[in-house]
Amino acid sequence: MKKTKLLVAAFALLCLWQQAQAQEIEQEGLEAVVDFASPGVRGMGKPRGVVISYERLPQFDIESESDDPRVGNGQGRVRRHNKFSVLALAPLMNKPQTKLVMGVNYEIEEFNFEDLTESSYGLYRYLEDKNLKSLGLQFAFLHSLNERNFYLIRVKGELNGDYTRDNINITDYLKATVDVAYGWKKSPDFSIGIGAQWGYTFGRQRVLPGVLYNRTFNQNWGVESIFPANVRFRHNANEKTLFYVGYRLEGASYDIFADRTVLAQFDEVELRRTDIKGLLRMEREIYDFLWFAVEGGYRRYYRHRLFDDVGSTDELITNDLSGAGYVAVELFLVPPRKWVEKSRNN
Template sequence: MKTIILLLSGFALLSLATDAWAQDAETELLEEVTQFAGPGVEGMGKPRGVVISYERLPNFDIESESDDQRLGNGQGRIRRHNKFAAQIGAPLINRPQTKLLIGLSYDLEEFNFEGLSDSSYGLYRYLEDKNLHSIGLQLAYLHALNERNFYLMRVKGELNGDYTRIDKDISNYFKGTVDLAYGWSLSPYYSIGVGVQYGWVFGRQRILPGILYNRTFNPKWGVESIFPANTRLRYNANEKTLFYVGWKLDGSSYDIFADQTDLKQFGEIELRRTDIKGLLRMEREIHDFLWFAVEGGFRQYYRNRVFAEPGDTDELIDNDLAGAGYIRAEIYLVPPRKWVD
């Protein structure tokens, strides 16, 4: 835990010296509004510099099934599922018509179970208080062809896993994605687009098409959506307070080495998860350049499985996780008004 606090503190200190922005390329690019075409629309939240967040899902059951007789089945209760994240980024090129953006992210997940013992299911014993890490680096390119048409590209690489073998072969943990999109700015209040994402999407290697729909209907109401990944209805209470209601898909993939359990016989294995979240969210200005957000809702798992080999399609363990409420808190930096007014 001390390591996490030091890492997050380091991100915060670095942000004070950086003319930065970025959350994730999907969100970053949507927030960009210029005189040229772009996916952003009037009324959306401000571009974000550094973001630090914490999320918790408490008290839900887990049941596991395996066709491999060496593993068998198991059941237990997860006392809490914690997620930490920190992100920072900056523009390498920041022209009205062309932008090249770089971002760095760090994420961590950990599980705590109730009543574990030496005879508990091997996967649960391995996951207990284990740090599952993800370090990501991305480049995103946005170019406006004119006042109406734009395209964007993003390349992202991540190192996802328990990091117990990172000194031997770093490629064990590498996951990459490529995004391509083309869009139309129909007005300062209305943008649409189509695109495709290839790579490790929501914890699984696939090709996923997407439809962008951003629209501000009036000074109070708007919609922000990249279907099927997320959709949010926005309410602008005032320039310092925004509310959202909607849903989003969330997923991850980790390469792990459970050497202290009966999973050791399989060597490198892969844990993949995909969740669906219904959410309520509030964003509020603390100071000119400092904002915070509180988000809560209900998480329902879609898939949570273990595979004997990374990229495999036949699961070794199929986990059934009960739905659970969650709460998320964020604090982030935005450009001061004097920089954008």
């Protein structure tokens, strides 16, 4: 885990340098973009280039049931659940009416259990200190038809699972997500749209419809949402401090090869999860282009299940995880203020 974090940190530093170079190109045409429709509204947080985040959940109970007598039932206690991620975004095209953005992300999810022994439940022993990884590449295309209408297409591919550098196989771990949306910019303070996502928010790949609603009511209050996936009410304390309250749906699907446990007889299995988080969040400028965020709240799992094969509907294990509080911290880069002011003056 420590070695992986060092590699991720080195990757993040490289992305910081690349983003600094990309931002010099991004200055061109900023003023022109304002005249065309986009999902953003006044008062929203600044666009991000690189985001580094860490999330931790403290102790909670887990109970597992299986109809397969070879697997059986189990119960235990998770003493901590960690998530670490890095996201880097860079513009490939930045014209007044058209934007193409490329993103790269790397995420790690890890469970640690209390008092595990050789006789403990097989799934818990396998997940102990196991890095469930997501390595993704995405492209987002935003086109403004005019001053009132726009559409957005995002395609994302991820390698999700328990792979290592030595055993990775793209066909075993590849997961794809597609988002499409069409919207209307009613005013600089109000955008609305409709769309759909074909992805893993509910664990198994399926279509999730969505309604975009971004609105700034006055200089201090606004709402940002893609319902039902997430809704956040925003309070702008000042230009350097923002507060949010709301909820977020999250999901994931991991392909795993649970060797050295009773699960090895099933070869490749799939772990799917869906959870909902009620959250409070603060974002604050540290220095010009550098911001940090602190987020906390309560997480409740909607589903957490293991399936006997990838894409299968046959549940091998049903896990019941207790609700728990969580805390997360983020460090992220935004365009420097002097670049934005210079573009406005030009």
